[in-house]
Amino acid sequence: MGVGKVYFVGAGPGDPGLLTLKARRAIEKADVIIYDRLVNPILLQLSKPECKLIYVGKNPDVKYMKQDMINEVINHEAAKGLQIVRLKGGDPAIFGRLTEEVESLVHTDYEVIPGITSATAAAVYSGFPLTDREYSPHVTFATGHLQKDSVKEIDFQALAKGGTLALYMGMKELPNIVKVLIDQNGETLPIAVIGQASYGYQKTVISNLCHIERAVGEAKVSHPAVIIVGDVVRCRKTESWFEKKTNFGRKILIVSESKIEIDDVLERFDDGGYYYLIDQLTDTTHCEKYGDVHRDVLKTVAFDEISGTDAAKALLKQQFAID
Numbered sequence: 001m002g003v004g005k006v007y008f009v010g011a012g013p014g015d016p017g018l019l020t021l022k023a024r025r026a027i028e029k030a031d032v033i034i035y036d037r038l039v040n041p042i043l044l045q046l047s048k049p050e051c052k053l054i055y056v057g058k059n060p061d062v063k064y065m066k067q068d069m070i071n072e073v074i075n076h077e078a079a080k081g082l083q084i085v086r087l088k089g090g091d092p093a094i095f096g097r098l099t100e101e102v103e104s105l106v107h108t109d110y111e112v113i114p115g116i117t118s119a120t121a122a123a124v125y126s127g128f129p130l131t132d133r134e135y136s137p138h139v140t141f142a143t144g145h146l147q148k149d150s151v152k153e154i155d156f157q158a159l160a161k162g163g164t165l166a167l168y169m170g171m172k173e174l175p176n177i178v179k180v181l182i183d184q185n186g187e188t189l190p191i192a193v194i195g196q197a198s199y200g201y202q203k204t205v206i207s208n209l210c211h212i213e214r215a216v217g218e219a220k221v222s223h224p225a226v227i228i229v230g231d232v233v234r235c236r237k238t239e240s241w242f243e244k245k246t247n248f249g250r251k252i253l254i255v256s257e258s259k260i261e262i263d264d265v266l267e268r269f270d271d272g273g274y275y276y277l278i279d280q281l282t283d284t285t286h287c288e289k290y291g292d293v294h295r296d297v298l299k300t301v302a303f304d305e306i307s308g309t310d311a312a313k314a315l316l317k318q319q320f321a322i323d
Contacts, residue, residue, distance in 0.1 A: 004031075004078040006108055008098055010091040010115020011039045014199030014274075015125075016266050018116045019043060026113060031082035034073060038089025038118075038224055040199075041293050042276055045262050052077075053289065067097060071104035078108045089224075091117040095143050095168050117141075119166035122197035122226040126204040127240030128233055130164050136232040138163040144170020144177055144227060164230035171223040175213060181229060182209050190233035195221040198242070200274030201251055206236060245272025251301055255308035255316045257282050276301065281315040298322055 007026045012018035027033065027046045035044065037057030044053055054073060056065045065073075077084050092098045094117045102110060119141060123130050130139045144167040170177055174193075181189065187210035195203040207215040209229075242248065249272075254265060256279040265277045278294050280286040287294075298320055306313060316322065 004082040012116040013121035030085040035087040122194035128235035167227040195225040247273030255312040
């Protein structure tokens with residue numbers, strides 16, 4: 001059996017419409033998709049019926065699988081001569097541990113398909129850019145997911161030079177980050193915290209360093225979230241174009257006994273809502289493939305509406321034990 005090929009694919013942020021054409025083709029052709037928790041799960045439904053799904057997600061509080069184990073999974077599947085998609089939220093080359101996974105490959109060819117990084121989507125979908133001729137000539141990406149007592153290792157000099165600082169994975173360290181920023185820049189510097197960037201239930205909190213922690217607590221923003229600091233945040237004047245969309249804030253679950261074309265569902269995201277599809281409820285093989293994915297979505301998302309026939313809703317309740 002020949003050695004397979006691994007595609008490291010950026011899924012982009014929450015809005016599935018931001019997935020690149022090349023990324024979609026890789027997903028559609030994959031024999032195995034190894035995905036993390038920041039991938040919009042509806043994108044998995046672009047895969048072919050026989051594609052195997054393997055979840056290797058982590059979160060800041062609980063590590064589901066250690067990195068060396070993820071590397072082993074990638075190599076194990078590639079050794080079967082299969083086409084593997086390692087699907088990561090955002091862009092795999094920005095805080096995606098891409099180098100570690102590439103260097104772990106054993107005599108396996110690979111390609112990297114970049115994605116739209118979450119900081120870009122978070123800013124634009126919240127109504128401001130990352131750079132601006134008046135406010136910010138440059139932007140610095142940094143991780144706020146730090147080892148103990150290492151918060152001062154973040155390069156905050158970008159702010160002193162009039163730039164923008166975009167912090168990933170920084171929610172647990174927000175109090176420490178704010179303290180260091182205040183020490184170096186004062187209390188009035190603008191800051192934005194954007195949770196679930198570009199999803200239909202995105203939350204954007206705009207404040208200054210002095211008040212951001214309280215504002216984030218009141219808005220109940222949690223990870224995953226992007227922290228953006230700098231005068232460029234002032235470009236947001238009111239609700240963003242995204243927040244003004246017809247169905248923004250609505251979470252709708254679509255259920256069906258038969259197959260629904262996934263593109264028909266993906267197009268609905270353009271109205272600003274969040275949608276998820278559970279179809280083919282009478283197809284045992286299909287339900288087994290997506291069962292864990294569906295259960296995770298049903299556990300984490302409180303839907304405002306379930307759209308479908310009474311028969312489909314009854315099957316949903318029966319198979320997934322929901323009201």
